Amino acid sequence: MRxxxxxxxxxxxxxxxxxxxxxxxxxxxxxLVFAVPSEPPSYxxxxxETFGVIHPMAPHYNTLLRPDPTDxxxxxxxxxxxxxxTVSKDGRVYTLKLRRGVKFHxxxxxxxxxxxxxxxxxxxxxxxVASDRKGEYLDVEAVQAPDPYTVVFxxxxxxxxxxxxxxxxxxxxxxxxxxxxxxxxxxxNVMGTGPFVFVExxxxxxxxxxxxxxxxxxxxxxxxxxxxxxxxxxAAQVSAVRGERAHIQFRGxxxxxxxxxxxxxxxxxxxxxxxxxxxxxxxxxxxxxxxDDKRFRRALTLALDRYQxxxxxxxxxxxxxPAGVQVPGxxxxxxxxxxxxxxxxxxxxxKSRAEAKRLLKEAxxxxxFSFTYKNRGVPMPYEPLGVWLIDQWRQIGLNVKQExxxxxxxxxxxRGGNFEAAADFQCGYIVEPDLDLYKFQSMDRSPANYSRYVxxxxxxxxxxxxxxxxxxxxxxxxxxxxxxxxxxxVHYIYTLQWHRIIPYNAKVQGWTITPSHYLNQQLDxxxxxx
Amino acid sequence: xxxxxxxxxxxxxxxxxxxxxxxxxxxxxxxVVGEFCRQRRLGAIGAAVVVxxxxxxxxxxxxxxxxxxxxDYGAMLARPSASHWLGTDAFGRDVLSRIVYGSRTAxxxxxxxxxxxxxxGTVIGVxxxxxxxxxxxxxxxxxxxxxxxxxIILALAVVAILGTGIGNVIMAITVPMIPRAxxxxxxxxxxxxxxxxxxxxxxxxxRHRRIILRHMLPNVMAPYLIMLTAYLGQAILLEASLSFxxxxxxxxxxxxxxxxxxxxxxxxESAPWMAIFPGLAISLAVFAFNLFGDSLRDxxxxxxxxx
Numbered sequence: 001m002r003x004x005x006x007x008x009x010x011x012x013x014x015x016x017x018x019x020x021x022x023x024x025x026x027x028x029x030x031x032l033v034f035a036v037p038s039e040p041p042s043y044x045x046x047x048x049e050t051f052g053v054i055h056p057m058a059p060h061y062n063t064l065l066r067p068d069p070t071d072x073x074x075x076x077x078x079x080x081x082x083x084x085x086t087v088s089k090d091g092r093v094y095t096l097k098l099r100r101g102v103k104f105h106x107x108x109x110x111x112x113x114x115x116x117x118x119x120x121x122x123x124x125x126x127x128x129v130a131s132d133r134k135g136e137y138l139d140v141e142a143v144q145a146p147d148p149y150t151v152v153f154x155x156x157x158x159x160x161x162x163x164x165x166x167x168x169x170x171x172x173x174x175x176x177x178x179x180x181x182x183x184x185x186x187x188x189n190v191m192g193t194g195p196f197v198f199v200e201x202x203x204x205x206x207x208x209x210x211x212x213x214x215x216x217x218x219x220x221x222x223x224x225x226x227x228x229x230x231x232x233x234x235a236a237q238v239s240a241v242r243g244e245r246a247h248i249q250f251r252g253x254x255x256x257x258x259x260x261x262x263x264x265x266x267x268x269x270x271x272x273x274x275x276x277x278x279x280x281x282x283x284x285x286x287x288x289x290x291x292d293d294k295r296f297r298r299a300l301t302l303a304l305d306r307y308q309x310x311x312x313x314x315x316x317x318x319x320x321x322p323a324g325v326q327v328p329g330x331x332x333x334x335x336x337x338x339x340x341x342x343x344x345x346x347x348x349x350x351k352s353r354a355e356a357k358r359l360l361k362e363a364x365x366x367x368x369f370s371f372t373y374k375n376r377g378v379p380m381p382y383e384p385l386g387v388w389l390i391d392q393w394r395q396i397g398l399n400v401k402q403e404x405x406x407x408x409x410x411x412x413x414x415r416g417g418n419f420e421a422a423a424d425f426q427c428g429y430i431v432e433p434d435l436d437l438y439k440f441q442s443m444d445r446s447p448a449n450y451s452r453y454v455x456x457x458x459x460x461x462x463x464x465x466x467x468x469x470x471x472x473x474x475x476x477x478x479x480x481x482x483x484x485x486x487x488x489x490v491h492y493i494y495t496l497q498w499h500r501i502i503p504y505n506a507k508v509q510g511w512t513i514t515p516s517h518y519l520n521q522q523l524d525x526x527x528x529x530x
Numbered sequence: 531x532x533x534x535x536x537x538x539x540x541x542x543x544x545x546x547x548x549x550x551x552x553x554x555x556x557x558x559x560x561x562v563v564g565e566f567c568r569q570r571r572l573g574a575i576g577a578a579v580v581v582x583x584x585x586x587x588x589x590x591x592x593x594x595x596x597x598x599x600x601x602d603y604g605a606m607l608a609r610p611s612a613s614h615w616l617g618t619d620a621f622g623r624d625v626l627s628r629i630v631y632g633s634r635t636a637x638x639x640x641x642x643x644x645x646x647x648x649x650x651g652t653v654i655g656v657x658x659x660x661x662x663x664x665x666x667x668x669x670x671x672x673x674x675x676x677x678x679x680x681x682i683i684l685a686l687a688v689v690a691i692l693g694t695g696i697g698n699v700i701m702a703i704t705v706p707m708i709p710r711a712x713x714x715x716x717x718x719x720x721x722x723x724x725x726x727x728x729x730x731x732x733x734x735x736x737r738h739r740r741i742i743l744r745h746m747l748p749n750v751m752a753p754y755l756i757m758l759t760a761y762l763g764q765a766i767l768l769e770a771s772l773s774f775x776x777x778x779x780x781x782x783x784x785x786x787x788x789x790x791x792x793x794x795x796x797x798x799e800s801a802p803w804m805a806i807f808p809g810l811a812i813s814l815a816v817f818a819f820n821l822f823g824d825s826l827r828d829x830x831x832x833x834x835x836x837x
Contacts, residue, residue, distance in 0.1 A: 235795065256793075256800070308603060312603035312606060312622075315606060316796070383792050384620070384792070387621055387781045387782055390782055391782065394599065402780040402781055404780050405693070409693075
């Protein structure tokens with residue numbers, strides 16, 4: 001008991017110590033060393049979707065806009081290469097003024113021609129060029145560069161999320177002349193305007209960047225350079241931070257790993273925590289019986305004691321609280337009083353489970369009915385959540401078997417509909433309803449809808465919230481969308497919101513955690529206190 | 531592991547008709563068991579642990595103090611106490627109950643893999659030896675291909691193709707055992723093939739199947755039994771390895787290897803009982819099977835008997 005209390009005090013001290021350094025005067029020099037649990041499949045962020053690209057490579061680039069690096073919620077947008085912007089009255093024309101004197105690492109000047117060429121590649125990629133997020137820009141009619149320092153985006157309809165889209169950490173600005181010669185040059189090469197210049201990449205080992213002496217933001221960066229170490233095994237990552245061979249790992253550690261580091265390093269460790277814009281979902285295959293019956297689906301969500309689960313699982317896994325379709329605490333999040341009204345979110349679990357049993361009986365599902373839950377072969381947090389889900393469903397008389405599917409086979413199983421119930425996930429790179437809710441549209445609109453349903457009412461609600469410029473109106477549509485998705489139809493089951501925990505060497509200053517592990521990775525504001 | 535396999539392969543070659551313990555049948559099994567216990571004490575201890583393991587597996591629902599799947603979030607990571615003798619895991623599940631039920635999984639996988647692996651391997655090996663010539667050459671080269679892969683690598687490959695789950699794990703462990711058993715059985719059968727009674731059977735016009743099944747297979751029983759016991763321990767260890775790697779039995783099924791992964795690794799320092807007790811169960815079972823197997827080999831191998 002005394003030991004646990006000591007640990008609690010140590011974690012609290014480490015957490016409180018974390019932001020203090022941000023107010024000190026930054027110190028120049030030093031090399032930041034960080035662990036990356038993944039590796040870039042290619043060097044082109046426009047086509048990739050793993051943080052293994054962002055973490056080692058984002059310091060070489062800039063985007064037009066970005067979330068304020070000091071904002072924990074990452075919802076406040078500031079300029080990066082754009083110094084200002086205006087939106088037309090009808091909400092369809094976005095005009096961005098670019099900074100002057102921004103140089104690529106080869107010494108050439110960055111102009112609106114480069115911004116246009118980069119966005120054309122993202123939104124209107126030519127045949128043979130992959131763009132992972134072009135579907136998010138269906139509202140863009142044209143990108144224009146009327147003068148060297150102005151970029152104009154013309155939209156087909158007003159969008160409540162477009163500014164956020166321009167702050168996407170994936171939309172690096174590439175050099176137009178290079179793209180004109182070879183659209184795929186950036187898959188194997190690096191050439192940006194960012195605070196650090198590329199030095200070397202040794203596959204399976206490390207990535208090195210050094211300070212850009214001609215960086216446009218005078219006085220930055222503070223570091224002489226950085227070194228990203230590719231370490232897949234989480235125990236080895238903990239050892240690296242514990243042995244002070246790495247200062248930080250930006251994706252996140254589990255509560256147990258945090259405790260190990262805090263206990264081992266005491267005041268040498270600082271901790272930042274945040275709700276994480278990731279959630280594990282249960283995809284319920286509407287093409288299989290009895291998953292086509294919404295009474296059965298409703299029973300499955302009613303069986304979950306999310307509040308007890310959150311309390312227990314937060315001790316052993318990177319999850320923390322029950323939530324709706326938005327990260328708790330942020331502008332479009334569901335308030336607790338509203339959340340409780342959704343099926344499976346009530347506090348009286350006995351009442352919920354009695355209702356679940358009644359629904360199973362009504363749907364003709366016998367006691368002891370068996371089905372298979374296909375889980376993703378990624379230990380954290382899929383494994384503990386899988387055990388918890390199976391235990392919860394056992395409480396209403398269902399006999400659920402788990403099949404763990406390896407990563408390579410997992411998507412093939414999901415896309416092919418070869419499952420009854422399966423673990424799925426939603427992990428947004430920025431907290432924005434358009435991006436977070438996109439996957440839940442009907443399967444003919446969203447290829448990531450693995451529950452395999454068609455629901456035009458839901459599609460309509462998605463469009464309404466996306467086109468609502470007034471935040472209050474948008475919030476209303478999001479709530480309706482949420483009610484239909486999780487309560488009325490139970491197309492999907494939301495489990496628990498992920499919780500991001502970053503224990504790191506207290507020497508690291510000037511970095512702020514956000515709800516996304518894709519954000520705040522330019523490292524221009526980061527410095528080492530010694 | 532490879533060394534152990536070679537050791538087994540060398541130790542059980544080649545038994546002949548004369549080596550089959552017919553005397554044992556005449557003396558009655560109780561006498562034989564008594565003699566075995568007196569002469570090979572370590573083997574007897576191993577056999578006793580094996581029997582206990584089997585009984586625990588069979589009577590798990592009577593012996594286990596708790597339902598192995600029942601979670602208790604109020605007692606997560608509880609240290610060993612009067613209510614939970616071996617503590618609880620990260621979901622508040624009783625570790626002792628999961629070990630008790632886990633022995634059922636271990637025995638099921640162990641016996642199934644050892645039986646199918648040794649039996650199919652023996653049939654293939656004896657058939658190969660009996661036909662000799664091109665058939666033997668073809669079968670042996672095929673076996674050589676499988677033998678070129680380390681046991682765990684081949685098992686991993688089979689699981690990667692078939693997927694996880696008890697049935698697939700049994701298949702994954704059985705497949706690499708077959709060529710090893712075939713090699714041992716063939717070397718024994720080559721000697722039997724030259725026996726006059728086999729020639730006599732051929733001359734009498736008996737079918738190949740009858741000669742193999744009735745005249746040759748019964749005479750490779752000694753190496754077969756030795757392989758069976760040796761493979762049991764190996765199969766349990768392999769099942770635990772695959773489950774530990776997340777490629778074997780899936781949660782929430784109680785299995786020893788599975789109990790060693792995930793939270794057991796994360797909480798190795800603060801809740802060591804989660805890893806220590808299932809680890810001990812695996813070690814004890816494998817050690818017992820190996821002790822028993824070695825003693826059985828010593829008892830049945832005529833060369834060692836005379837030394």
